[in-house]
Amino acid sequence: MNDMGMTPPVPKRLLGWYSANQDEMPWRGCGDPYGIWLSEVMLQQTQISTVIPYWHKFMAHYPDIKALAAADEEAVLEDWAGLGYYSRGRNLHRAARQVMTDHAGQFPEDPEEIRSLPGIGEYTTAAICSIAFGKNLAVIDGNVERVICRHQTLSGDPRKGDTKVQLRQIANTWLCTDQPGDHNQAVMDLGRKVCTPRNPDCENCPIAEDCNAYASGDPHRWPQPKKRRPIEKQQWISALFICGEELLLFPGNTELLKGHRGPILSRVTQPDGNIEQALKRELKERTIPLQEILGYGDPYRHSITHRQLEVQPILCRWCGPIPEDVKKIVPHAAGKLPVLHRKAIESIMPLLSNASIGDHAEGITDEMHS
Numbered sequence: 001m002n003d004m005g006m007t008p009p010v011p012k013r014l015l016g017w018y019s020a021n022q023d024e025m026p027w028r029g030c031g032d033p034y035g036i037w038l039s040e041v042m043l044q045q046t047q048i049s050t051v052i053p054y055w056h057k058f059m060a061h062y063p064d065i066k067a068l069a070a071a072d073e074e075a076v077l078e079d080w081a082g083l084g085y086y087s088r089g090r091n092l093h094r095a096a097r098q099v100m101t102d103h104a105g106q107f108p109e110d111p112e113e114i115r116s117l118p119g120i121g122e123y124t125t126a127a128i129c130s131i132a133f134g135k136n137l138a139v140i141d142g143n144v145e146r147v148i149c150r151h152q153t154l155s156g157d158p159r160k161g162d163t164k165v166q167l168r169q170i171a172n173t174w175l176c177t178d179q180p181g182d183h184n185q186a187v188m189d190l191g192r193k194v195c196t197p198r199n200p201d202c203e204n205c206p207i208a209e210d211c212n213a214y215a216s217g218d219p220h221r222w223p224q225p226k227k228r229r230p231i232e233k234q235q236w237i238s239a240l241f242i243c244g245e246e247l248l249l250f251p252g253n254t255e256l257l258k259g260h261r262g263p264i265l266s267r268v269t270q271p272d273g274n275i276e277q278a279l280k281r282e283l284k285e286r287t288i289p290l291q292e293i294l295g296y297g298d299p300y301r302h303s304i305t306h307r308q309l310e311v312q313p314i315l316c317r318w319c320g321p322i323p324e325d326v327k328k329i330v331p332h333a334a335g336k337l338p339v340l341h342r343k344a345i346e347s348i349m350p351l352l353s354n355a356s357i358g359d360h361a362e363g364i365t366d367e368m369h370s
């Protein structure tokens, strides 16, 4: 309550809380639309603590849009390695090139022009417009949905129908037009730090006084839980080819990590889960002759969106000329590859130093040829 015994409006309380509790983030207050765009793309589906070192790396390697547009896609994806959801890195690079050709290298201010860039949706448009350009667009992400649905006890799916419309109306009504960027960050921060999915800290919430969910005594009832896409279990092989001391990286051409160089991936589709057949099939499709198998690494698990992969690494020795589109690295330099590939390389490392592997390999290779 203020001196007059009245509760200030929600936006005022949110901004007051934000100015006292905001976390330091390197892109906050940088005022550079490029740095803000970079942060917003990286933050999609990814935690702040994970994003910070990547943001610094990109700002150092590609300090502006021109530098990012001029880089090779492969180099950008190498720098993105470990951040996941690689289509974001690819779209970031494509968007930088589009800004160079369509906007003479100046990040556009118009929401429709921003929205038309690859990888930018409604949320990211509102975030960039409000934070970088002070435009009055309310951001709605999962955190904002939770705060508003609880405060207003909105039932129904917040991403559909009437509930979605109501949510948008309330977000627009709350928006503090003097400081739209700070306001949007305040609501998102409140959802992330106070109005959390489990055990919201209502006692310390600046908008608890008029929060309907808090008054109900059970804030967890809002918002309506999302329907989760079922997890699909899949079996894959990762075939790693060595030539002398070096590991060969092939262009990625499967649904996983398309466009990334790495070991050869192939999905095991036979009902009996025959990993050798999966290897044979993939090599045949790539017109690569069958190679000598040296051994098998420990299988490992890896999750990508709704898929839970069980991957069997297979170490092979490369014989014959090396195709032009194949890159060579020493195995210890695998740090720039996506995590899925790094795990495969880690799992075959003990085999690389196993001197007796040649004896064992012959038997396995004979089996494959039979």
Ligand code: SF4
Pocket (backbone or CB within 6 Å): 147, 150, 151, 194, 195, 196, 200, 201, 202, 203, 205, 206, 207, 208, 209, 211, 212, 213, 214, 219
């Ligand atoms: S009072 Fe509790 S439920 Fe309501 S907005 Fe604050 S943290 Fe969320």
